[in-house]
Amino acid sequence: MNPVDIAVAANESLAEFSNLLIKSAMAVYALAFVAHIVEWVFGSRSKVARTAAALTAEGAGKSGGARTTAAGKGADKVSVTVRTSGGGTEVLERPKVVTRSAPGRRTGVPDGPGAAGGDEQGDLYGRIAVSLTVLAFLLHFAAVLTRALSVQRAPWGNMYEFSTAFSMVAVGAYLAFLVAKKDIRWIGLPLVTTVLLDLGLAIVVFYTESDQLVPALDSYWMWIHVSLAIVCGALFYLGAVSTLLYLFRDRYEAKLEAGGRPGAFAGSVLERLPSSASLDGFAYRINAAVFPFWTFTIIAGAIWAENAWGRYWGWDPKETWSFITWVGYAAYLHARATAGWKGRKAAYLALIAFLCFLFNYYGVNVFFDGLHSYGGV
Amino acid sequence: MPTADVGKAPENTRADAEEQEAGGRISTAPREDPSVDVPALGPVGWARWFWRQLTSMRVALILLFLLSLAAVPGSLIPQNGADAFAVRDFKERNGTLAEVYDRLQLFDVYSSVWFSAIYILLFVSLIGCILPRSWQFVGQLRSRPPRAPRRLTGMPAHTTWRTDTEPEQVLRAARTLLRGRRFRTCPTEETGGPDGSGGSVSGGSVAAEKGYLREAGNLVFHVSLIVMLLAFAAGQLWNSEGGKLIVEGDGFSNTLVHYDDFTSGSLYDTDDLDVFGFTLEEFHASFERTGPQRGTARTFRADVSYWEGADGPEKKTSIEVNHPLKVGDSKVFLVGHGYAPVVTVTDGQGKMAYRGPVPFLPQESLGLTSTGVIKVNDYRNKDGEKEQLGFQGIFTPTYGIDAERGPHSTFPELDYPVLSLNAFHGDLGVNAGLPQNVYQLDTDKMEQFKAEDGDLFRADLRPGESVELPDGAGTLTFDRVEQWASFQVSQEPGEGWALAGATAAVLGLAGSLFVRRRRVWVRARRGADGVTVVEMAGLGRSESARLPEELGDLAFALQDDAPPAADPDGEDPDGEDSAPGQDAGRDAGESTGGTTEDVPAATEDAGPSSRGENE
Numbered sequence: 007m008n009p010v011d012i013a014v015a016a017n018e019s020l021a022e023f024s025n026l027l028i029k030s031a032m033a034v035y036a037l038a039f040v041a042h043i044v045e046w047v048f049g050s051r052s053k054v055a056r057t058a059a060a061l062t063a064e065g066a067g068k069s070g071g072a073r074t075t076a077a078g079k080g081a082d083k084v085s086v087t088v089r090t091s092g093g094g095t096e097v098l099e100r101p102k103v104v105t106r107s108a109p110g111r112r113t114g115v116p117d118g119p120g121a122a123g124g125d126e127q128g129d130l131y132g133r134i135a136v137s138l139t140v141l142a143f144l145l146h147f148a149a150v151l152t153r154a155l156s157v158q159r160a161p162w163g164n165m166y167e168f169s170t171a172f173s174m175v176a177v178g179a180y181l182a183f184l185v186a187k188k189d190i191r192w193i194g195l196p197l198v199t200t201v202l203l204d205l206g207l208a209i210v211v212f213y214t215e216s217d218q219l220v221p222a223l224d225s226y227w228m229w230i231h232v233s234l235a236i237v238c239g240a241l242f243y244l245g246a247v248s249t250l251l252y253l254f255r256d257r258y259e260a261k262l263e264a265g266g267r268p269g270a271f272a273g274s275v276l277e278r279l280p281s282s283a284s285l286d287g288f289a290y291r292i293n294a295a296v297f298p299f300w301t302f303t304i305i306a307g308a309i310w311a312e313n314a315w316g317r318y319w320g321w322d323p324k325e326t327w328s329f330i331t332w333v334g335y336a337a338y339l340h341a342r343a344t345a346g347w348k349g350r351k352a353a354y355l356a357l358i359a360f361l362c363f364l365f366n367y368y369g370v371n372v373f374f375d376g377l378h379s380y381g382g383v
Numbered sequence: 384m385p386t387a388d389v390g391k392a393p394e395n396t397r398a399d400a401e402e403q404e405a406g407g408r409i410s411t412a413p414r415e416d417p418s419v420d421v422p423a424l425g426p427v428g429w430a431r432w433f434w435r436q437l438t439s440m441r442v443a444l445i446l447l448f449l450l451s452l453a454a455v456p457g458s459l460i461p462q463n464g465a466d467a468f469a470v471r472d473f474k475e476r477n478g479t480l481a482e483v484y485d486r487l488q489l490f491d492v493y494s495s496v497w498f499s500a501i502y503i504l505l506f507v508s509l510i511g512c513i514l515p516r517s518w519q520f521v522g523q524l525r526s527r528p529p530r531a532p533r534r535l536t537g538m539p540a541h542t543t544w545r546t547d548t549e550p551e552q553v554l555r556a557a558r559t560l561l562r563g564r565r566f567r568t569c570p571t572e573e574t575g576g577p578d579g580s581g582g583s584v585s586g587g588s589v590a591a592e593k594g595y596l597r598e599a600g601n602l603v604f605h606v607s608l609i610v611m612l613l614a615f616a617a618g619q620l621w622n623s624e625g626g627k628l629i630v631e632g633d634g635f636s637n638t639l640v641h642y643d644d645f646t647s648g649s650l651y652d653t654d655d656l657d658v659f660g661f662t663l664e665e666f667h668a669s670f671e672r673t674g675p676q677r678g679t680a681r682t683f684r685a686d687v688s689y690w691e692g693a694d695g696p697e698k699k700t701s702i703e704v705n706h707p708l709k710v711g712d713s714k715v716f717l718v719g720h721g722y723a724p725v726v727t728v729t730d731g732q733g734k735m736a737y738r739g740p741v742p743f744l745p746q747e748s749l750g751l752t753s754t755g756v757i758k759v760n761d762y763r764n765k766d767g768e769k770e771q772l773g774f775q776g777i778f779t780p781t782y783g784i785d786a787e788r789g790p791h792s793t794f795p796e797l798d799y800p801v802l803s804l805n806a807f808h809g810d811l812g813v814n815a816g817l818p819q820n821v822y823q824l825d826t827d828k829m830e831q832f833k834a835e836d837g838d839l840f841r842a843d844l845r846p847g848e849s850v851e852l853p854d855g856a857g858t859l860t861f862d863r864v865e866q867w868a869s870f871q872v873s874q875e876p877g878e879g880w881a882l883a884g885a886t887a888a889v890l891g892l893a894g895s896l897f898v899r900r901r902r903v904w905v906r907a908r909r910g911a912d913g914v915t916v917v918e919m920a921g922l923g924r925s926e927s928a929r930l931p932e933e934l935g936d937l938a939f940a941l942q943d944d945a946p947p948a949a950d951p952d953g954e955d956p957d958g959e960d961s962a963p964g965q966d967a968g969r970d971a972g973e974s975t976g977g978t979t980e981d982v983p984a985a986t987e988d989a990g991p992s993s994r995g996e997n998e
């Protein structure tokens with residue numbers, strides 16, 4: 007065997023190893039999925055109804071929604087316990103701050119307790135699910151890495167690679183939020199479910215042997231433009247899940263506020279989610295933070311297109327749908343700044359914008375045939 | 384908490400106005416004033432009403448939505464600009480539907496009247512909305528943060544405590560603290576009671592504001608959009624784009640006559656063509672040989688030597704797919720490649736009638752099966768009569784044949800090249816004065832050669848082989864194969880502006896979405912009992928959930944200089960006891976706050992809102 011053949015053989019076995027890792031990751035994600043389900047099931051045993059209490063108790067939410075960030079009234083100062091670097095604790099006296107939420111919103115609605123619903127066993131399974139997700143993420147990451155090594159380029163040159171990288175980033179972002187102590191475990195179940203779907207689709211429908219790139223893709227813009235597109239997509243995805251749950255939760259709260267009685271299942275599930283205001287806020291912050299990056303992704307794409315094809319913008323289907331997505335998110339951000347469009351209407355815009363993103367990725371590659379259709383379906 | 388919804392006393396209305404001022408202009412969002420929906424009579428009234436509508440946020444939102452909707456059909460229906468062949472094909476297949484589409488300009492969506500109307504309206508709206516705001520903002524930058532509203536307790540986040548420190552000292556400390564955190568601050572002396580009733584209490588307040596970068600970023604972003612649009616428009620008017628196919632060894636010089644095709648903007652002057660030229664020395668292409676992606680291109684490289692200016696020195700370089708050649712204001716892109724069989728044709732008299740490479744155009748990318756025509760204008764048949772010859776050919780770099788596709792190429796490289804030809808004689812029609820496509824043969828006035836057995840004549844040649852045309856009409860020799868590459872030369876003025884606009888847009892956007900603009904007020908007054916009451920309030924846009932946290936931090940830091948005094952009698956600690964006259968008003972304010980928008984600055988569409996007042 008000459009050295010080239012040896013290298014080729016090594017790359018092929020690396021690629022196979024990568025495939026194996028993806029399948030292992032899927033197995034572990036499946037376990038995490040089960041653990042999350044168990045978490046939700048155990049969580050339903052506890053009957054918490056904080057939302058209803060907050061919305062009905064002596065006209066709260068109507069009576070100004072003033073609330074203090076601190077404990078009950080009567081305490082002038084609040085004790086905040088701060089862990090010092092030495093491991094000890096130190097008690098700080100902090101002034102109490104009274105806040106008033108923005109008018110027109112349901113105020114004082116506390117966040118739900120999370121999937122486990124305060125149930126100890128549920129919480130245990132929730133923790134197990136997160137641990138499994140971490141393990142699966144590591145396998146997933148290793149799979150993308152070995153794929154990159156086997157092709158010796160950025161591992162996002164075709165739809166298979168894009169899909170695996172996309173879900174990897176989504177899970178990575180989720181875990182990063184957890185590490186940053188953000189209360190986001192509620193997104194675990196929908197996330198793991200979609201990751202399983204995405205990976206399944208990737209290996210069954212989009213699988214492409216590891217290979218080199220066509221000349222047009224062989225550029226450092228590939229690292230910038232495509233990796234950013236993946237990161238933006240993954241974060242927009244988290245935003246979209248939050249928006250969707252906001253819509254459900256908002257309806258639930260509206261029903262309670264109007265004195266209605268939501269169904270037992272909806273009640274049990276939605277009660278455990280964060281309040282609609284929190285979900286909406288989370289979605290807004292993600293979408294707003296990603297929007298500049300998405301803008302830059304499109305600009306980088308235009309610069310690359312100029313280098314590769316001699317024009318910045320040619321209304322190729324992929325370009326068109328990126329533009330539509332961009333305008334969709336811009337409309338969403340405008341909607342939030344426009345009276346009468348906040349809340350549900352803005353949320354629908356955000357969902358439409360995300361669907362455009364998805365369509366740009368799957369739909370355009372599968373149905374159209376423009377310059378971008380190297381998809382290797 | 385008492386929720387008495389007392390009607391507002393006049394002084395409360397005054398206080399509200401002050402409060403509104405406190406929150407005013409914290410956002411660049413235009414005010415949506417629902418009460419002015421009905422325009423005044425007369426054309427001027429209507430025009431003003433129309434202009435107000437056009438520059439409102441609501442209309443901007445609708446236009447944005449329409450713009451994205453309008454872009455959709457262009458991705459579903461073939462477009463003239465992108466693929467004229469697909470359009471022709473579509474028209475052939477759908478008669479009446481295509482006609483309707485044509486009427487609706489659906490084959491030219493992005494230059495259609497309706498698409499242009501939307502984005503022009505959007506940009507008029509943008510200019511009408513953003514430019515005045517930019518001036519306003521410049522004014523704001525020079526002005527001072529609005530003075531503390533009378534009732535700090537009415538603000539979205541507030542805190543208060545009592546201290547033994549003197550009010551002046553607290554205010555000084557607050558100012559130092561806020562400045563240290565890069566707030567812009569402004570102190571105000573205040574006399575009179577906390578309820579504005581002119582009592583014996585004295586003190587003052589500090590107003591502070593931070594995060595101007597948010598509005599600046601928002602304005603920069605929108606202005607950059609305008610810059611980008613102008614740059615694109617300029618590019619459309621002054622751009623030029625030409626295509627040229629060059630066979631290895633041939634050259635090109637950048638003048639209009641040397642182009643195969645050339646388009647330019649309406650204000651482009653062809654005298655502006657940069658003076659340069661280049662020769663295609665060699666073209667390299669390589670393709671995947673094995674695996675499922677067999678036949679996929681791996682590298683394309685055109686080695687050229689070029690010169691710049693009338694008689695500049697010759698320089699060598701390579702043009703690759705992602706690496707155009709830049710000369711002057713022009714860029715030369717590599718856009719295509721293919722093969723050019725070199726053939727020699729002798730006529731019926733045995734004289735050479737034609738020799739040269741003939742570019743064949745690839746019909747598919749995996750094997751580069753190509754088609755082309757050879758036209759021989761200057762030809763005499765064996766009787767010495769003037770005639771013309773035409774050949775229609777298929778070139779296969781790696782010949783293969785199967786029942787389904789007939790002869791075709793199985794690989795894009797020259798592994799087993801074969802040139803297959805049909806031959807015609809007669810009138811090519813080239814002298815009719817009509818421009819002719821060099822890649823198509825008009826056989827209307829031509830007759831196909833027949834072989835001796837009566838079948839149509841046809842030849843399959845390998846490089847180096849010759850074939851005799853029937854009846855001594857001459858010979859054709861397939862000498863060898865050359866490669867050709869096609870280039871696009873473009874000049875895009877405004878490119879720098881577009882790029883600068885895009886960069887500024889991203890930076891402005893980042894500023895606008897990551898920076899929070901907020902105001903903080905600190906008020907310190909000596910209460911009736913001689914103890915100083917410190918009040919702090921913060922105001923931001925409602926999206927900023929971190930405001931209370933920040934206010935807490937600031938208050939905590941301020942308490943270093945103004946430590947809380949022990950509660951004399953363990954009363955309600957809000958400090959309200961020192962200002963008893965305030966309770967009713969404050970609670971009234973809060974009680975409406977939940978349902979209406981009487982805290983204007985806490986809403987995103989900040990501005991005086993008359994809505995909450997009289998409910």
Ligand code: HEM
Binds near residue numbers: 335438440505512601
């Ligand atoms: C080309 C179309 C446009 C795009 C892509 C666009 C994009 C954006 C984006 C992404 C934001 C969010 C920034 C933020 O939340 O702070 C924004 C805010 C804003 N836009 Fe636009 N915009 C466009 C046209 C317009 C037009 C036509 C107007 C005027 C009618 C306008 C007025 C504003 C204002 C005032 C804000 C700030 C809102 C606030 O302070 O909350 N924009 N725009």
